[in-house]
Amino acid sequence: MEEKKQITKGKYAANISSIMEANLRIKPHVLRTPVLTSTSLNAMSGRQLHFKCECLQKCGAFKFRGACNAVFSLHDEEAAKGVITHSSGNHAAALSLAAKLRGIPAFIVVPKTAPTCKVDNVMRYGGHVIFSEDTIKSREETAARVQQETGGILIPSSNDGRIMSGQGTISLEFLEQVPQLDTLVVPISGGGMISGVALAAKSINPAIRILAAEPKGADDAAQSKAAGRIIRLPETNTIADGLKAFLGDCTWPVVRDLVDDVIIVEDSEILKAMKLCFQILKVVVEPSGAIGLAAVLSDSFQKNPAWKDCNNIGIVVSGGNVDLGVLWDSLNKAI
Numbered sequence: 001m002e003e004k005k006q007i008t009k010g011k012y013a014a015n016i017s018s019i020m021e022a023n024l025r026i027k028p029h030v031l032r033t034p035v036l037t038s039t040s041l042n043a044m045s046g047r048q049l050h051f052k053c054e055c056l057q058k059c060g061a062f063k064f065r066g067a068c069n070a071v072f073s074l075h076d077e078e079a080a081k082g083v084i085t086h087s088s089g090n091h092a093a094a095l096s097l098a099a100k101l102r103g104i105p106a107f108i109v110v111p112k113t114a115p116t117c118k119v120d121n122v123m124r125y126g127g128h129v130i131f132s133e134d135t136i137k138s139r140e141e142t143a144a145r146v147q148q149e150t151g152g153i154l155i156p157s158s159n160d161g162r163i164m165s166g167q168g169t170i171s172l173e174f175l176e177q178v179p180q181l182d183t184l185v186v187p188i189s190g191g192g193m194i195s196g197v198a199l200a201a202k203s204i205n206p207a208i209r210i211l212a213a214e215p216k217g218a219d220d221a222a223q224s225k226a227a228g229r230i231i232r233l234p235e236t237n238t239i240a241d242g243l244k245a246f247l248g249d250c251t252w253p254v255v256r257d258l259v260d261d262v263i264i265v266e267d268s269e270i271l272k273a274m275k276l277c278f279q280i281l282k283v284v285v286e287p288s289g290a291i292g293l294a295a296v297l298s299d300s301f302q303k304n305p306a307w308k309d310c311n312n313i314g315i316v317v318s319g320g321n322v323d324l325g326v327l328w329d330s331l332n333k334a335i
């Protein structure tokens with residue numbers, strides 16, 4: 001009850017009202033993604049697992065929800081000069097498609113190391129690609145230059161109330177599709193998705209548990225929770241290319257207050273989960289999207305007495321944009 005009061009008091013950059021508004025705004029454009037189940041994966045995990053397949057969302061990732069909400073909430077004058085972002089992939093493609101639907105340009109700063117399939121997606125949706133180096137500094141500087149040149153509006157990939165609200169619509173659908181969910185497992189990077197998901201889910205059911213899944217080589221959220229402040233790592237090293245960003249001032253307060261725990265996963269566990277998604281669920285999932293299943297199968301989750309009562313677990317399978325070589329490697333390398 002206390003949490004519900006805090007959530008509705010406007011303490012955070014998004015809330016249940018902004019998420020419901022986002023839901024109405026984006027409904028004509030986004031897909032209501034299916035929820036899959038598998039008796040084999042239930043048996044492996046000892047729980048009832050429900051997979052919300054955002055890998056089947058338009059652009060292949062949940063990012064389209066937030067991007068659509070941000071683009072369609074701009075006034076005409078704001079929108080006219082276009083939108084800008086720097087992103088290594090899914091947000092970039094999502095913003096390109098949302099801008100295309102609104103009939104405005106999208107200028108996308110992409111690090112040279114971004115996966116080819118993600119750069120191809122941006123171009124397919126008509127985004128103008130500007131390459132930067134792979135450092136946050138180079139990405140930010142390049143985006144600032146493009147903003148000066150074009151006068152466009154910067155739309156961050158996660159640290160933004162409009163983005164958090166759009167991503168929160170996942171919970172509205174998921175809890176309608178599977179009302180008995182007692183736990184949600186959500187990948188975390190900049191925290192835009194988990195903060196929106198947590199705000200909506202805990203407003204609907206204050207008792208629901210929200211667990212973040214994070215790769216060991218980019219475990220800044222776990223470190224931030226332990227330290228009680230945002231920790232940014234000097235470098236990150238993981239196969240999950242979508243999970244290398246850090247929390248921001250909009251997402252951190254929600255992660256600090258409403259995320260119950262962070263489950264850390266090895267890259268080898270992510271590869272194994274990608275293989276299971278492909279072989280058992282019959283869906284193509286990128287490393288960042290498979291991490292929720294990896295977390296639920298991990299010893300750190302299975303052996304933690306705090307989570308033994310998590311019986312109906314909703315896993316957000318967040319994206320499916322993977323270079324075929326990486327997918328192939330996951331099939332060959334995973335044991």
Ligand SMILES: Cc1ncc(COP(=O)(O)O)c(C=O)c1O
Pocket residue numbers: 061063090091157158187188189190191192193194242243245286288289318319320
């Ligand atoms: C497929 C996928 N999953 C999860 C995330 C993490 O989302 P957030 O940055 O909102 O925490 C991303 C971010 O790019 C992503 O692309």
